[in-house]
Amino acid sequence: MMPLWTSDEMAKATGGNAQGVWNVNGISIDTRTLASGDLFVALKGDNRDGHDFVTAALEKGAGAALVSSVPEGISPHAPLLVVDDTLDALVAMGRAARARSAAGIVAVTGSAGKTTTKEMLRLVLGREGKISASAASYNNHWGVPLSLARMERDAAYGVFEIGMNHEGEIRALVAQVRPHVAVVTTIAPAHLEYFGTLEAIADAKAEIFEGLEPGGTAILPYDNPHYARLEAHARACGVTNILTFGSRDGADARLLAGKPDGDLQMITADIRGKRMVFAIGAQGAHIASNAMAVLLAAEAVGVDVVRASQGLFGFAPLKGRGARLFVGDIELIDESYNANPASVSVALGLLQGARPKAGGRRIAVLGDMLELGSKGADLHRAIASDPAAAATDFFFLCGPQMRALWEVLPVSRRGAYSELSSGLNEGLLSLLRPGDVVLVKGSFGSRMSVVVEALKARDAAMTD
Numbered sequence: 001m002m003p004l005w006t007s008d009e010m011a012k013a014t015g016g017n018a019q020g021v022w023n024v025n026g027i028s029i030d031t032r033t034l035a036s037g038d039l040f041v042a043l044k045g046d047n048r049d050g051h052d053f054v055t056a057a058l059e060k061g062a063g064a065a066l067v068s069s070v071p072e073g074i075s076p077h078a079p080l081l082v083v084d085d086t087l088d089a090l091v092a093m094g095r096a097a098r099a100r101s102a103a104g105i106v107a108v109t110g111s112a113g114k115t116t117t118k119e120m121l122r123l124v125l126g127r128e129g130k131i132s133a134s135a136a137s138y139n140n141h142w143g144v145p146l147s148l149a150r151m152e153r154d155a156a157y158g159v160f161e162i163g164m165n166h167e168g169e170i171r172a173l174v175a176q177v178r179p180h181v182a183v184v185t186t187i188a189p190a191h192l193e194y195f196g197t198l199e200a201i202a203d204a205k206a207e208i209f210e211g212l213e214p215g216g217t218a219i220l221p222y223d224n225p226h227y228a229r230l231e232a233h234a235r236a237c238g239v240t241n242i243l244t245f246g247s248r249d250g251a252d253a254r255l256l257a258g259k260p261d262g263d264l265q266m267i268t269a270d271i272r273g274k275r276m277v278f279a280i281g282a283q284g285a286h287i288a289s290n291a292m293a294v295l296l297a298a299e300a301v302g303v304d305v306v307r308a309s310q311g312l313f314g315f316a317p318l319k320g321r322g323a324r325l326f327v328g329d330i331e332l333i334d335e336s337y338n339a340n341p342a343s344v345s346v347a348l349g350l351l352q353g354a355r356p357k358a359g360g361r362r363i364a365v366l367g368d369m370l371e372l373g374s375k376g377a378d379l380h381r382a383i384a385s386d387p388a389a390a391a392t393d394f395f396f397l398c399g400p401q402m403r404a405l406w407e408v409l410p411v412s413r414r415g416a417y418s419e420l421s422s423g424l425n426e427g428l429l430s431l432l433r434p435g436d437v438v439l440v441k442g443s444f445g446s447r448m449s450v451v452v453e454a455l456k457a458r459d460a461a462m463t464d
């Protein structure tokens with residue numbers, strides 16, 4: 001079997017200098033997760049310099065290290081590729097991996113649902129052939145080239161998440177990915193602080209069309225208020241294959257119904273005129289919406305849409321993104337990974353759709369949605385009038401911005417308020433009773449996982 005990269009190929013791709021002749025079979029930027037035979041890429045971060053870890057990486061069995069200078073104490077015969085700049089070299093490797101690949105390539109962007117959609121595609125396309133997909137949320141200036149450079153040379157499919165905090169970022173990344181299919185999951189207030197308006201966010205996401213391969217397909221959220229803007233951008237980029245998903249009449253993949261059935265969601269959809277019913281292992285309208293995009297994307301890379309829908313059966317919600325678990329006598333909906341107004345709304349819908357056992361209640365534990373800028377207080381307050389919020393019996397809120405929501409909540413629905421997530425635990429734990437369903441959600445920086453851990457510890461203490 002051919003290795004992922006030979007020293008020769010890497011030297012050619014990067015213009016660097018290879019010491020010795022070697023092969024690598026994976027790529028790592030972190031010695032803690034490095035596997036034997038990996039290339040260790042010494043990246044310079046804000047706080048750390050990967051060059052300080054090259055010795056450790058080689059001791060751990062790295063097949064080689066990509067460096068911009070030879071760190072002190074390293075044997076002159078160590079397997080190294082010396083380049084001017086390691087990030088630039090990683091980008092060059094990503095481009096070379098893309099150039100040598102015959103895979104059907106899908107790129108996924110959007111304000112929420114990128115990782116979920118990417119993981120659904122991994123599942124669906126992985127049944128059809130070898131797939132390389134981004135790990136975790138590796139969607140930024142190093143995550144995208146790293147994911148590309150990891151793409152196996154004989155992959156049949158490649159799926160890459162592309163994110164952004166500023167305009168121009170997607171443009172640069174999609175030029176590396178050169179997808180055949182570009183999916184925009186949704187446009188919603190995330191990073192609003194920087195962009196100011198949703199239109200500006202839509203414009204930045206639309207950069208993804210600039211990198212579509214000729215004849216490529218754009219897959220767009222038809223229900224989104226900024227759909228027309230996205231479509232106009234796609235057309236301006238010369239894209240003619242534009243497919244839509246949503247609930248509105250006229251969508252190419254039209255969601256007709258999504259009904260909970262135990263752990264599954266039964267979805268009825270009309271996919272380009274074909275009526276389909278299938279099951280997916282996660283709840284919520286957002287899951288159903290992402291699934292519509294996935295079916296169109298799968299079809300666009302040549303997969304039969306019925307087979308694709310069957311693949312979704314095995315999809316389970318991801319950690320911190322709707323994963324549900326019974327911890328002792330309560331049910332936990334773990335949405336602690338991140339939050340913005342759109343995803344809080346879908347999460348409250350999940351809570352509304354949950355079935356508390358006899359005597360149980362619906363409890364929402366929410367932390368600040370960050371990076372919303374001057375509209376922050378209004379967007380937090382607006383949660384109170386979300387239709388799904390009416391089903392929540394108690395709110396436990398933390399963070400400076402959640403105070404705006406706290407102030408408009410009726411006293412009868414107030415659980416507790418605290419500046420920090422850790423300050424909620426005591427009041428929450430004492431209020432809980434068997435049968436309750438607890439949703440935990442907030443931006444990553446709001447540290448809502450502290451509450452998730454407390455709920456798990458409560459169960460452990462009860463069962464000990």
Ligand SMILES: Nc1ncnc2c1ncn2[C@@H]1O[C@H](COP(=O)(O)OP(=O)(O)O)[C@@H](O)[C@H]1O
Pocket residue numbers: 110111112113114115116117137185186286287289290320321322335337338342343344346347
């Ligand atoms: N299509 C969607 N629209 C709105 N919210 C969504 C959508 N898909 C997922 N979400 C919400 O966003 C959260 C993060 O999902 P994720 O797939 O990790 O998004 P991203 O990778 O874009 O940050 C989920 O926990 C869920 O609450």
Ligand SMILES: [Mg+2]
Pocket residue numbers: 114115116136137139161
């Ligand atoms: Mg992500």
